[in-house]
Amino acid sequence: MNDSIGNLEEMVLLLVMTLEPKAYAISLANEYKKIKKKSISTPAIHTVLKRLVSKGFLSSKAGEGTPERGGRSKVYYSLTKDGYAAIKEVQTQREQLWANAGKPQFT
Amino acid sequence: MKFIIKILGKTLHPEIKDEIIGDLLEAYDQRAQQNKFLAGFHFVLESFVSLKWGKMIYRKERLWSSQNVKFSLRHLKRNWRETVVHISGLSLGLALCILLAFFYFHEKSFDTFHEDYSSVYRVVNETDKGVQYGVTPWPTGPFIETDFPEVSATRIYHTFRKTPTLARSDKKEFFYEDDLFFVDNNFFDILTFKLLKGQRSEVLSEPNTIVLSEALAQKIFGSKNPVGRELWFESTLRLTVTGVVENSPPNSHLQYQAFASLGDITSIFQATGNQFSFEGWYWTAVNTYVRLPRELTAQQLEADLVDFTQRHVPEEFAHRRNFKLQPLANMHLNSDDIEDIFVEKRSEVEIKIAMLLGVIVLSIAIINFINLASASSSNRLYALNIKKRLGASYGQIFTQMLTEAMIVVVTSLLVSLLLVIGALPYFNELINARIGFFDYLQLETLSWFVACALFITFIMGFYPASYTLKQVSKDTFGQHIKRNTITQKILVAFQLFASVSLIYGCIIIYNQFSFLTQRDLGFKDENVLMVPIRGTEASVNTALFKQRFENSPYVTSTSLLSDVMGSTAQLVPFEIDGKPEQQNIATIFVDFDFVETFDIEVVGGRDFDPTIHSDSNAFLINESALSYFENGWEEARLNRGNGKIIGVLKDFHFMDLHQGIQPLIIGMSDAWRNYLALNVQGSKFSEIYEDIESKWRELEPNRPFDAWFLDEKLNNLYRSEKNQSIIVAVFSFLSVVIAIIGLLALVTEFIQNRYKEIGIRKVLGASANQIYYLITRSIATLFLLVIVINLPLARFTMSRWLDNYPTHIDHQWTYYLYAFVLTGLLIGSLISYKCLRAARVNPVEIIKDE
Numbered sequence: 036m037n038d039s040i041g042n043l044e045e046m047v048l049l050l051v052m053t054l055e056p057k058a059y060a061i062s063l064a065n066e067y068k069k070i071k072k073k074s075i076s077t078p079a080i081h082t083v084l085k086r087l088v089s090k091g092f093l094s095s096k097a098g099e100g101t102p103e104r105g106g107r108s109k110v111y112y113s114l115t116k117d118g119y120a121a122i123k124e125v126q127t128q129r130e131q132l133w134a135n136a137g138k139p140q141f142t
Numbered sequence: 143m144k145f146i147i148k149i150l151g152k153t154l155h156p157e158i159k160d161e162i163i164g165d166l167l168e169a170y171d172q173r174a175q176q177n178k179f180l181a182g183f184h185f186v187l188e189s190f191v192s193l194k195w196g197k198m199i200y201r202k203e204r205l206w207s208s209q210n211v212k213f214s215l216r217h218l219k220r221n222w223r224e225t226v227v228h229i230s231g232l233s234l235g236l237a238l239c240i241l242l243a244f245f246y247f248h249e250k251s252f253d254t255f256h257e258d259y260s261s262v263y264r265v266v267n268e269t270d271k272g273v274q275y276g277v278t279p280w281p282t283g284p285f286i287e288t289d290f291p292e293v294s295a296t297r298i299y300h301t302f303r304k305t306p307t308l309a310r311s312d313k314k315e316f317f318y319e320d321d322l323f324f325v326d327n328n329f330f331d332i333l334t335f336k337l338l339k340g341q342r343s344e345v346l347s348e349p350n351t352i353v354l355s356e357a358l359a360q361k362i363f364g365s366k367n368p369v370g371r372e373l374w375f376e377s378t379l380r381l382t383v384t385g386v387v388e389n390s391p392p393n394s395h396l397q398y399q400a401f402a403s404l405g406d407i408t409s410i411f412q413a414t415g416n417q418f419s420f421e422g423w424y425w426t427a428v429n430t431y432v433r434l435p436r437e438l439t440a441q442q443l444e445a446d447l448v449d450f451t452q453r454h455v456p457e458e459f460a461h462r463r464n465f466k467l468q469p470l471a472n473m474h475l476n477s478d479d480i481e482d483i484f485v486e487k488r489s490e491v492e493i494k495i496a497m498l499l500g501v502i503v504l505s506i507a508i509i510n511f512i513n514l515a516s517a518s519s520s521n522r523l524y525a526l527n528i529k530k531r532l533g534a535s536y537g538q539i540f541t542q543m544l545t546e547a548m549i550v551v552v553t554s555l556l557v558s559l560l561l562v563i564g565a566l567p568y569f570n571e572l573i574n575a576r577i578g579f580f581d582y583l584q585l586e587t588l589s590w591f592v593a594c595a596l597f598i599t600f601i602m603g604f605y606p607a608s609y610t611l612k613q614v615s616k617d618t619f620g621q622h623i624k625r626n627t628i629t630q631k632i633l634v635a636f637q638l639f640a641s642v643s644l645i646y647g648c649i650i651i652y653n654q655f656s657f658l659t660q661r662d663l664g665f666k667d668e669n670v671l672m673v674p675i676r677g678t679e680a681s682v683n684t685a686l687f688k689q690r691f692e693n694s695p696y697v698t699s700t701s702l703l704s705d706v707m708g709s710t711a712q713l714v715p716f717e718i719d720g721k722p723e724q725q726n727i728a729t730i731f732v733d734f735d736f737v738e739t740f741d742i743e744v745v746g747g748r749d750f751d752p753t754i755h756s757d758s759n760a761f762l763i764n765e766s767a768l769s770y771f772e773n774g775w776e777e778a779r780l781n782r783g784n785g786k787i788i789g790v791l792k793d794f795h796f797m798d799l800h801q802g803i804q805p806l807i808i809g810m811s812d813a814w815r816n817y818l819a820l821n822v823q824g825s826k827f828s829e830i831y832e833d834i835e836s837k838w839r840e841l842e843p844n845r846p847f848d849a850w851f852l853d854e855k856l857n858n859l860y861r862s863e864k865n866q867s868i869i870v871a872v873f874s875f876l877s878v879v880i881a882i883i884g885l886l887a888l889v890t891e892f893i894q895n896r897y898k899e900i901g902i903r904k905v906l907g908a909s910a911n912q913i914y915y916l917i918t919r920s921i922a923t924l925f926l927l928v929i930v931i932n933l934p935l936a937r938f939t940m941s942r943w944l945d946n947y948p949t950h951i952d953h954q955w956t957y958y959l960y961a962f963v964l965t966g967l968l969i970g971s972l973i974s975y976k977c978l979r980a981a982r983v984n985p986v987e988i989i990k991d992e
Contacts, residue, residue, distance in 0.1 A: 060165040061172070076184075077169045078191040081162060100164070103171040105147075107164030 040092075040121055046071075047083045048092060048122045051112050059098065059109045060084065084112060092118030143182075146189050153196045162192050214546040217522075224518060227887050228511050228550050229557065231880045235507030236558035238873055241569050242500035244562075247582040248575050249493055252393045252474035252486075257334040258433075263440055263467035265295075265430040266480060270461040276429060276482035280407075280420040282465065283326065283430040285454050286447075292435045293443065296332045297428040298396070299324040299404060300484050306414065307845075308400075309374040310362060316846050317362060318674065321390075321399040321484075322375075324410055329401060330387075332433045335394075339369050340385025349405025352381040357389050358399045375402065379413040392576045395473045395486045423455045423463060424715065429484075432467070440467045478946075489946050492866060495647075498939075499870065502640045503877040508602055509633045510884030511550065515543075515606035516630065517891040519613065526614050539614065540607050547603030551595055572865045605629070631924060634888065637881045638928045641969070643936045644874035646961035650940045650951075651867045657951045658860045663708055664794025666741040670852040671820040671834065672706065678845040680838075681815040684733075690837050691820055696830045699821045701739035704731035704814035708856045711796050711806065716780050718770055725770065729807045730796060731814035737762075737791070739821045747776070747789030750810070758810050760788045764796075767805035785809065795949075798859045802948035819852070882969060889973050893917065893980040901985035913981040914974070921973060929962055936961075 040048070050066050051058040060080045068074050087093040098109040114122075150163055166188055173181035218225045253259060265282060267275045283295035300323055307316045330342040337345065338356060345353050352373060359368040368383045375381050381402055390397045404410070407420050419425070434443060447465040455463045468476070477487045526539055563579055570577055673680070680687040688700045705711050707730075714729040734757075736742075737749045745765065750757050761780055763771075768790065771778045775787045793803045824830050831849070838847040893900075900913055908916075937953055944950040 060161070061168045064169070065172075076191070077165050077188050078194075081165070081192070081195070085158075101168070104164035104168050107160040107167070109164060110158075110161040 233557035345385035543607035
């Protein structure tokens with residue numbers, strides 16, 4: 036299984052961390068829009084979530100249903116240990132790079 | 143929305159169904175607070191995308207493995223009869239489609255080889271009555287250039303529609319060259335035919351220069367370098383060869399042999415005996431082409447040309463000189479309504495019919511596959527069920543069946559390419575083109591190809607596969623399956639439908655073609671030998687020639703002619719009493735024996751009479767021309783020498799049959815001696831020809847004797863119809879064959895599935911006839927139904943085709959009856975044979991097989 040993390044995947048993992056324990060597709064999409072100033076479609080979020088689940092970075096559990104969902108239950112997502120490790124690693128790598136980077140010479 | 147949710151609920155995998163639908167609904171709810179319509183739109187879109195979480199796909203197993211290929215090949219091999227039917231039908235269908243696609247690309251590619259062709263336009267001359275002419279007055283081009291300096295214009299003059307002669311400087315051998323055009327010196331900048339020798343800007347810069355096509359240069363000068371040599375045009379004008387141009391590309395509207403410089407118009411007119419003026423706005427004789435600069439659009443120039451007409455054209459013609467611009471690339475296909483000379487055109491309806499034919503052929507082949515694959519699926523149910531029990535998923539079975547379809551499609555595609563390579567030379571001959579196999583196999587067309595192949599695979603695989611899967615899901619081990627026959631009936635009906643339509647189309651096109659070539663033209667065209675005499679001694683010393691020819695035992699009468707009867711006539715201006723303006727009327731010039739030679743009926747007045755001296759200034763008219771003389775033709779005078787009208791002839795087709803009969807005036811003039819028509823008799827063509835040729839040689843040893851029979855020439859005018867009818871006939875025949883192969887296989891399958899039933903019925907006492915009736919009943923009803931639907935549709939389509947011809951056949955019930963009976967007989971007899979064999983079978987044979 037491919038364990039690397041893409042841009043959108045990283046974003047979604049971070050969003051799940053922020054919103055836990057109330058992280059599900061719609062709340063994630065809303066938060067994404069607030070931060071990125073750009074909307075994302077529901078199926079796109081689903082795709083990323085399912086992929087992260089299959090990589091073992093997220094776990095899911097069924098939640099309550101609401102009237103606007105036609106009584107269908109939400110599925111809440113939360114980070115697994117692997118997921119946290121993976122995103123932490125990305126962050127560490129990035130900090131290292133920033134620390135070593137010089138100021139660019141604009142021409 | 144409920145409907146969409148229902149679909150999603152059925153398709154989505156149960157594990158994640160609730161989550162996804164719930165999320166979609168919630169998202170909709172949020173968006174709906176801002177804009178309901180937009181939210182709905184997003185919902186539909188997102189639902190569609192969410193279909194990817196379907197039952198078959200959302201699974202962790204491998205859907206496709208290389209095993210699929212092995213299984214598919216095994217299956218195809220085991221059922222090799224069916225495979226052969228599939229591949230032969232489909233490859234034949236694809237090959238026909240590819241050929242038709244080539245034809246389409248060829249027709250669409252006309253004149254697009256010129257550099258920056260989209261900035262080149264032809265000037266079309268429209269009258270206030272909406273009649274469009276492709277020819278313009280002489281000054282149009284030059285005045286456009288002076289008024290709009292940024293536009294360049296060039297003119298093409300076809301030497302007054304007569305075949306001129308060319309000769310080397312020794313004047314020993316004469317060549318009749320019909321496709322010789324006089325052009326302005328900037329011609330090659332606008333129509334950029336490739337020059338093989340000479341520079342574009344230089345070749346025609348001097349007057350009296352000529353550029354030959356490669357073929358003509360070869361014909362006149364052999365392998366010697368033609369540049370710098372001299373040629374006699376019509377024996378009077380000396381032209382210097384300055385260059386060689388490529389042979390005219392098959393996809394050019396202008397089919398040429400040579401271009402000569404229009405630098406010295408006066409001497410060209412002298413050489414051709416033309417007495418008209420090239421300065422006035424009256425005579426429309428040249429094609430004018432313009433090249434627009436990037437910043438000027440055709441609409442802008444067209445708008446400016448309204449003022450242009452007012453500025454330059456004298457008032458009496460101005461209303462007939464509305465100049466429009468036609469894009470160069472449209473000249474070939476969109477010139478149906480434009481009266482032209484020398485433009486190669488094709489009606490767009492023909493292209494559409496070809497495309498329709500292609501679609502029908504391909505559909506028949508695809509439907510064959512679908513029919514057969516779903517019909518034979520019952521035989522596979524055991525195998526598939528076992529596979530399912532052993533753990534295969536629906537998705538895996540599905541992809542295996544798609545793989546089978548894919549293998550069939552790819553093989554057929556390869557076979558069809560071979561077929562195309564083999565058939566291309568014959569096809570080229572039919573459509574009069576030189577298409578090479580690789581000409582249109584470019585990236586764009588290839589990607590279309592691949593897309594089509596994938597699409598075909600998908601439809602071919604999808605229906606049978608999902609149909610079979612449905613049966614598998616019912617766990618029908620060894621049970622008899624209730625077949626879903628509605629879809630199948632529709633498909634069979636389509637095949638019958640296509641077959642009847644194609645046969646009907648064939649019958650109509652064939653009848654129209656034979657109507658065009660065999661119909662009564664109103665004059666005698668058999669056994670008329672036409673001798674071109676212009677520029678020869680015969681045009682000067684006509685009486686002597688006529689007398690000599692008439693002495694021949696084979697010749698019964700002779701007549702001078704200005705034009706080829708039944709093909710063209712020139713428009714000549716006449717002043718008619720009581721009409722305020724000049725009228726352009728079609729005119730042919732003849733001599734005293736014209737009516738007798740062509741055996742035309744005189745319906746009023748009298749024929750020309752050589753004993754009455756004033757008759758040489760008199761005119762005959764045809765019945766259609768009577769409309770010009772409301773006050774009676776007897777008293778009317780025509781302007782030319784105050785000519786009197788002495789007789790009226792019954793209407794005859796002096797123009798080709800693509801055009802209707804128009805008013806015609808027949809006069810006598812010494813200036814228009816172009817052909818001598820000989821009415822010959824006798825059974826041996828070669829004897830006649832040699833006898834007349836020997837007489838010609840005695841009188842005119844220096845000029846070629848180049849005679850031909852009128853009826854052959856006229857039939858050549860309808861070559862395009864002939865080829866078209868051949869194409870449609872061949873294609874229809876092949877597709878009907880494909881359809882019949884499919885139907886036959888289907889019936890065989892159908893009977894096999896009902897063998898047991900037939901056996902039991904026989905044991906219970908049914909006769910062979912009853913069983914035969916039982917099996918064929920459903921197909922017969924379908925056939926009748928198809929005919930009822932087909933009738934108006936086929937009629938409508940073919941009416942549109944027939945409307946291309948002013949004179950055409952009418953629909954008759956018998957044509958339809960032929961089509962119906964022919965299809966019925968073909969299909970009926972084959973199916974009956976199969977059914978009767980089934981009905982005669984011994985029941986013991988079948989039932990014991992348990």
